[in-house]
Amino acid sequence: MNDKLTIAMPKGRIFEEAAELLRKAEYKLPPEFDENRKLIIDVEAENLRFILAKPMDVATYVEHGVADVGIAGKDVLLEEERNVYELLDLKISECYLAVAGLPGTKMNDVAPKVATKYPNVAAAYFRQQGEQVEIIKLNGSIELAPLIGLSDRIVDIVSTGRTLVENGLVEFERITDVTSRLIVNPVSYRIKDSRINELVKRLSEVVQLEG
Structure with missing residues (x-):
């Protein structure tokens, strides 16, 4: 079974702060990751795929399952009211x-x-x-x-x-x-629970340390 985790992230400030957070959580993102102009970026070393989207579209991608998890501002979640689970307040992009x-x-x-x-x-x-x-x-x-x-x-x-x-x-x-939140597709959460829970654990440890 393909256990690659697909993460939807908005471009701009949230992307930069989220990438830094992932690195602090010891995810090995390549140096060129931040400068990449592609809309889909595969990080094979971590078995991750990133989809770069407009902020308002992130929750839509997660709801429809084209992304397993996403990083979205609370403003977007309040406005869009998508069928996703909110797992973690990342405390970034305040x-x-x-x-x-x-x-x-x-x-x-x-x-x-x-x-x-x-x-x-x-x-x-x-x-x-x-x-x-x-x-x-x-x-x-x-x-x-x-x-x-x-x-x-x-x-x-x-x-x-x-x-x-x-x-x-x-x-x-x-x-x-408003801060940025880690959200998940309900079906993905059942199928890829171990990968997603690991992501939540590692990120939450960083958020707590920085808090």
């Missing part, structure tokens, strides 16, 4: 979801508009606050929406807050903290 907008502006009384990449998260949050809003889904440059009058507020990921400041926006409310 940030948070927040409500922001132009200083001094008030929400419109009738159907205030909120622009976001996270329509499900935003709708749930404002519903909990007892507010009815119109959600406008955007895929990029969320900060632009209040500047051009498209929305009263935005809901977006905040890391350092620099992007908000540079665009003249301020944070109004903090919704939830």
Whole structure:
């Protein structure tokens, strides 16, 4: 039986921090691993295959079983609500979801508009606050929406807050903290339980040491 473990990871900051975490867990990733431009990378020495994807797609790949496990931000898991198990908080790529907008502006009384990449998260949050809003889904440059009058507020990921400041926006409310999580396909977890449990054990030891 093929026991190669396939791991889906997002490109960018999470990829870099996750690769460092795997190395600290004594997985032998080659030096060129970080600079690779391929979308599928095989690490034969560890019997691992990596799929590099957009952050929002990682949980989808894991849910459909093309990847056994994945590393995804909690923001993606909250938004996508995929049928996957969350195994471990890796404590990397820390940030948070927040409500922001132009200083001094008030929400419109009738159907205030909120622009976001996270329509499900935003709708749930404002519903909990007892507010009815119109959600406008955007895929990029969320900060632009209040500047051009498209929305009263935005809901977006905040890391350092620099992007908000540079665009003249301020944070109004903090919704939830976000870190990257190790997730698994339920079927893979049954079939490849020993490999996956070993991965969880080794990574959790590193996370605890660094915590």
